[in-house]
Amino acid sequence: xxxxxxxxxxxxxxxxxxxxxxxxxxxxxxxxxxxxxxxxxxxxxxxxxxxxxxxxxxxxxxxxxxxxxxxxxxxxxxxxxxxxxxxxxxxxxxxxxxxxxxxxxxxxxxxxxxxxxxxxxxxxxxxxxxxxxxxxxxxxxxxxxxxxxxxxxxxxxxxxxxxxxxxxxxxxxxxxxxxxxxxxxxxxxxxxxxxxxxxxxxxxxxxxxxxxxxxxxxxxxxxxxxxxxxxxxxxxxxxxxxxxxxxxxxxxxxxxxxxxxxxxxxxxxxxxxxxxxxxxxxxxxxxxxxxxxxxxxxxxxxxxxxxxxxxxxxxxxxxxxxxxxxxxxxxxxxxxxxxxxxxxxxxxxxxxxxxxxxxxxxxxxxxxxxxxxxxxxxxxxxxxxxxxxxxxxxxxxxxxxxxxxxxxxxxxxxxxxxxxxxxxxxxxxxxxxxxxxxxxxxxxxxxxxxxxxxxxxxxxxxxxxxxxxxxxxxxxxxxxxxxxxxxxxxxxxxxxxxxxxxxxxxxxxxxxxxxxxxxxxxxxxxxxxxxxxxxxxxxxxxxxxxxxxxxxxxxxxxxxxxxxxxxxxxxxxxxxxxxxxxxxxxxxxxxxxxxxxxxxxxxxxxxxxxxxxxxxxxxxxxxxxxxxxxxxxxxxxxxxxxxxxxxxxxxxxxxxxxxxxxxxxxxxxxxxxxxxxxxxxxxxxxxxxxxxxxxxxxxxxxxxxxxxxxxxxxxxxxxxxxxxxxxxxxxxxxxxxxxxxxxxxxxxxxxxxxxxxxxxxxxxxxxxxxxxxxxxxxxxxxxxxxxxxxxxxxxxxxxxxxxxxxxxxxxxxxxxx
Amino acid sequence: xxxxxxxxxxxxxxxxxxxxxxxxxxxxxxxxxxxxxxxxxxxxxxxxxxxxxxxxxxxxxxxxxxxxxxxxxxxxxxxxxxxxxxxxxxxxxxxxxxxxxxxxxxxxxxxxxxxxxxxxxxxxxxxxxxxxxxxxxxxxxxxxxxxxxxxxxxxxxxxxxx
Ligand code: FES
Ligand code: FES
Numbered sequence: 001x002x003x004x005x006x007x008x009x010x011x012x013x014x015x016x017x018x019x020x021x022x023x024x025x026x027x028x029x030x031x032x033x034x035x036x037x038x039x040x041x042x043x044x045x046x047x048x049x050x051x052x053x054x055x056x057x058x059x060x061x062x063x064x065x066x067x068x069x070x071x072x073x074x075x076x077x078x079x080x081x082x083x084x085x086x087x088x089x090x091x092x093x094x095x096x097x098x099x100x101x102x103x104x105x106x107x108x109x110x111x112x113x114x115x116x117x118x119x120x121x122x123x124x125x126x127x128x129x130x131x132x133x134x135x136x137x138x139x140x141x142x143x144x145x146x147x148x149x150x151x152x153x154x155x156x157x158x159x160x161x162x163x164x165x166x167x168x169x170x171x172x173x174x175x176x177x178x179x180x181x182x183x184x185x186x187x188x189x190x191x192x193x194x195x196x197x198x199x200x201x202x203x204x205x206x207x208x209x210x211x212x213x214x215x216x217x218x219x220x221x222x223x224x225x226x227x228x229x230x231x232x233x234x235x236x237x238x239x240x241x242x243x244x245x246x247x248x249x250x251x252x253x254x255x256x257x258x259x260x261x262x263x264x265x266x267x268x269x270x271x272x273x274x275x276x277x278x279x280x281x282x283x284x285x286x287x288x289x290x291x292x293x294x295x296x297x298x299x300x301x302x303x304x305x306x307x308x309x310x311x312x313x314x315x316x317x318x319x320x321x322x323x324x325x326x327x328x329x330x331x332x333x334x335x336x337x338x339x340x341x342x343x344x345x346x347x348x349x350x351x352x353x354x355x356x357x358x359x360x361x362x363x364x365x366x367x368x369x370x371x372x373x374x375x376x377x378x379x380x381x382x383x384x385x386x387x388x389x390x391x392x393x394x395x396x397x398x399x400x401x402x403x404x405x406x407x408x409x410x411x412x413x414x415x416x417x418x419x420x421x422x423x424x425x426x427x428x429x430x431x432x433x434x435x436x437x438x439x440x441x442x443x444x445x446x447x448x449x450x451x452x453x454x455x456x457x458x459x460x461x462x463x464x465x466x467x468x469x470x471x472x473x474x475x476x477x478x479x480x481x482x483x484x485x486x487x488x489x490x491x492x493x494x495x496x497x498x499x500x501x502x503x504x505x506x507x508x509x510x511x512x513x514x515x516x517x518x519x520x521x522x523x524x525x526x527x528x529x530x531x532x533x534x535x536x537x538x539x540x541x542x543x544x545x546x547x548x549x550x551x552x553x554x555x556x557x558x559x560x561x562x563x564x565x566x567x568x569x570x571x572x573x574x575x576x577x578x579x580x581x582x583x584x585x586x587x588x589x590x591x592x593x594x595x596x597x598x599x600x601x602x603x604x605x606x607x608x609x610x611x612x613x614x615x616x617x618x619x620x621x622x623x624x625x626x627x628x629x630x631x632x633x634x635x636x637x638x639x640x641x642x643x644x645x646x647x648x649x650x651x652x653x654x655x656x657x658x659x660x661x662x663x664x665x666x667x668x669x670x671x672x673x674x675x676x677x678x679x680x681x682x683x684x685x686x687x688x689x690x691x692x693x694x695x696x697x698x699x700x701x702x703x704x705x706x707x708x709x710x711x712x713x714x715x716x717x718x719x720x721x722x723x724x725x726x727x728x729x730x731x732x733x734x735x736x737x738x739x740x741x742x743x744x745x746x747x748x749x750x751x752x753x754x755x756x757x758x759x760x761x762x763x764x765x766x767x768x769x770x771x772x773x774x775x776x777x778x779x780x781x782x783x784x785x786x787x788x789x790x791x792x793x794x795x796x797x798x799x800x801x802x803x804x805x806x807x808x809x810x811x812x813x814x815x816x817x
Numbered sequence: 818x819x820x821x822x823x824x825x826x827x828x829x830x831x832x833x834x835x836x837x838x839x840x841x842x843x844x845x846x847x848x849x850x851x852x853x854x855x856x857x858x859x860x861x862x863x864x865x866x867x868x869x870x871x872x873x874x875x876x877x878x879x880x881x882x883x884x885x886x887x888x889x890x891x892x893x894x895x896x897x898x899x900x901x902x903x904x905x906x907x908x909x910x911x912x913x914x915x916x917x918x919x920x921x922x923x924x925x926x927x928x929x930x931x932x933x934x935x936x937x938x939x940x941x942x943x944x945x946x947x948x949x950x951x952x953x954x955x956x957x958x959x960x961x962x963x964x965x966x967x968x969x970x971x972x973x974x975x976x977x978x979x
Binding site: 043045046048049050051052053054055056057058059061062064219220221222223224270271272273275302304305511512513514684685687688691692693694695696717718719723725726727729732 | 848852853854855856857858859860861862864865867894895896898899904908911912913914915917918919920921922923924927946947949950953954955956957958959960961962963
């Protein structure tokens with residue numbers, strides 16, 4: 001099955017391309033195949049899969065250290081309160097208890113963004129959400145920790161509880177954090193205006209405004225948070241943790257514990273999923289280290305599932321209003337956005353989230369006028385943070401619904417309307433994003449052709465429908481979170497030794513997405529060797545060069561480029577050595593088929609290991625390094641760097657649904673997911689990202705949501721927080737139609753987060769096609785569907801939306817740009 | 818401290834004589850006493866399927882079972898699904914078809930699928946999907962998991978019919 005990247009799941013038939021026209025997917029595959037890579041672009045099983053299917057892969061909780069204690073954290077029972085006193089003396093005296101710590105021991109504030117440090121390892125003087133940790137206990141076992149908790153006396157003085165960002169936005173009697181803006185509980189506000197939005201809207205012949213309401217959702221990774229720390233007599237601290245960003249944890253440990261970074265070692269074992277939920281440095285990681293220092297013994301802190309829900313850091317509960325004005329021909333003139341985000345108790349990535357909810361809204365469309373007002377409020381909910389397609393999901397649903405609504409009101413086919421308004425490749429947007437490769441046209445045409453759009457749109461029986469939506473996402477944030485000292489975004493070290501294996505060291509965190517496999521693919525491709533010669537060393541800060549982490553969809557792009565550079569550097573002495581053996585100048589040699597040989601003639605050469613051994617005669621093991629740094633991008637206005645990226649992914653999804661008119665249950669039947677990740681380095685893994693993203697997106701759309709009564713989370717369990725089961729998954733067909741990106745490694749771009757954003761609105765728009773109601777309050781649970789149908793009936797009965805009236809020119813598959 | 822009781826477990830064909838407080842949960846005993854860490858803890862509440870093991874060949878959630886009550890039964894964990902050095906066709910298909918990403922859910926899926934295919938060789942995709950609906954995966958969207966179990970069903974079916 002190698003070599004095909006259009007795969008359908010499930011056994012039911014899928015419509016064939018609608019006519020004899022060119023199949024864009026096949027065409028893209030043929031172009032890629034012509035470059036002749038031996039590993040890049042091949043469907044490659046993950047290099048750690050055999051360990052995972054046999055239960056041998058080691059996650060943090062699988063690690064045992066001699067004499068290890070159990071660490072547990074006492075949770076606050078108030079959502080907002082002053083801590084008058086904490087008495088831990090009795091707990092300390094309980095046999096079996098090795099240490100009890102409270103917030104005053106390590107009060108230094110920290111946080112993922114250097115400008116918004118507002119978290120502490122344990123609560124200091126105040127709790128700000130139910131479940132915030134007020135004390136840490138290390139004891140011989142869990143039961144002893146629990147009994148110690150009963151002996152800890154915390155005296156709270158309750159404070160006013162803020163559970164509504166609308167209230168937090170106004171002047172408040174008590175600020176949740178001193179750093180909140182003015183006399184409000186706002187954490188961050190963003191104003192941006194390009195062109196002249198009021199004027200453009202005034203001149204528009206059609207204006208559509210929709211408001212979206214989104215419950216918070218959480219990552220739902222299967223592995224609960226877990227950290228082990230050990231402080232050894234040589235004065236060194238080792239921390240194993242389920243983290244996406246070992247480097248941020250490293251920095252925060254050093255800052256809060258007051259220990260120089262070089263004495264701290266951070267190790268990332270296998271991580272059981274992250275999706276953004278393991279990208280902050282967390283208080284429990286620091287508290288665990290503090291307990292290890294205090295006791296001199298290894299300590300493990302493992303969360304239970306309820307703790308995971310309370311720590312949250314998931315997608316922000318959001319309200320947004322999006323207005324788009326168009327001229328009489330359907331050209332987009334202006335976009336106006338207002339968004340209010342519930343940030344919960346801490347800042348986390350909130351500054352970034354607040355920007356992203358605006359700055360990523362225009363792409364993949366061209367606008368010359370854009371205005372955004374975004375605000376993020378502190379409340380006493382568990383903190384919101386970064387979650388897959390961070391800042392790009394809720395806003396995308398509203399934007400794509402607005403576009404669909406414009407098409408319906410003006411009589412356009414929504415695909416034709418989008419085709420008229422796409423950004424071209426190699427273009428600078430009004431907010432100064434540099435767009436390079438962009439295959440969004442190919443995406444929407446491929447999704448149209450594969451889905452049988454023309455036979456279905458507005459033509460299926462009432463209750464069944466088809467919808468389309470597009471997506472746009474950064475392929476790695478151009479500006480790192482930490483500016484000092486200046487260092488590359490990613491560095492890769494290689495060592496080739498006597499055993500003719502290549503060891504790859506890199507700080508990038510594989511959290512299941514398959515980055516270790518990409519590393520091995522890239523290095524082996526460049527060196528012309530089999531992949532099993534490459535060994536990816538575990539992420540360990542003592543040996544792995546710094547990488548800025550697995551977030552913002554940056555790993556394939558940045559790590560891939562660094563790995564490629566490192567392998568090219570390692571190849572230099574190999575070619576030199578082979579040149580001496582063959583008496584042929586190095587520039588006439590190449591590496592392939594496990595040999596260094598005369599270009600195009602594998603028989604005239606030497607095996608890889610012979611060249612390597614020759615090169616080692618004087619130098620010993622060969623080592624090489626490669627790094628990737630982003631170039632400066634973006635404008636000079638305030639916030640101009642937010643959303644800048646060295647490349648962007650694009651997508652167009654078509655979804656087909658069947659709405660049960662009796663029960664209100666939305667059954668998603670098919671998703672045709674056309675995605676532009678440039679050249680997919682490992683199509684098997686890219687498809688996995690797309691399918692997983694669709695699962696996560698449809699969960700948020702149809703059933704997931706953190707529901708609160710006041711500040712109390714009502715569904716902190718996987719029973720009440722409903723993640724889709726296999727039976728609710730649609731058939732998914734992945735259509736990989738991207739062209740090579742000029743700066744991505746081998747032409748690749750991201751595929752980790754972008755694949756999520758179009759899934760929700762494609763289904764939302766399909767529901768509109770099916771039953772003629774636009775549902776803007778997520779999740780779209782059956783009761784909401786039934787209520788909407790009921791209202792529709794009151795207003796005069798079931799109405800399908802009108803069919804397009806504009807003569808559609810039926811953009812040909814090769815529609816020029 | 819509740820007093821300890823003798824607990825005799827037969828796991829992956831091996832006998833273990835243990836002394837445990839009677840309330841110890843099977844999942845904890847497998848992971849902590851027997852170092853069989855392939856069985857994962859995702860929730861401790863019977864809601865994720867990560868802790869699935871086979872009890873007399875039937876999938877059971879080990880986080881909901883007292884170790885003492887597993888006495889006298891044959892227990893199989895992911896470590897015992899295939900003989901050393903070999904892979905069960907379900908494991909092979911999971912690797913080749915990309916059915917594992919982070920891998921944390923994978924042991925639970927593997928043991929559930931192995932037991933299901935044993936009793937339902939040649940099962941259809943819909944039947945497989947129903948059989949696996951007690952296991953949660955957040956990474957794959959289940960698509961490739963179903964692909965893999967379907968493919969394994971095809972490899973197993975002819976062999977078992979013969
Ligand atoms: S750990 Fe047993 S079902 Fe989740
Ligand atoms: S592979 Fe990560 S939860 Fe299934």
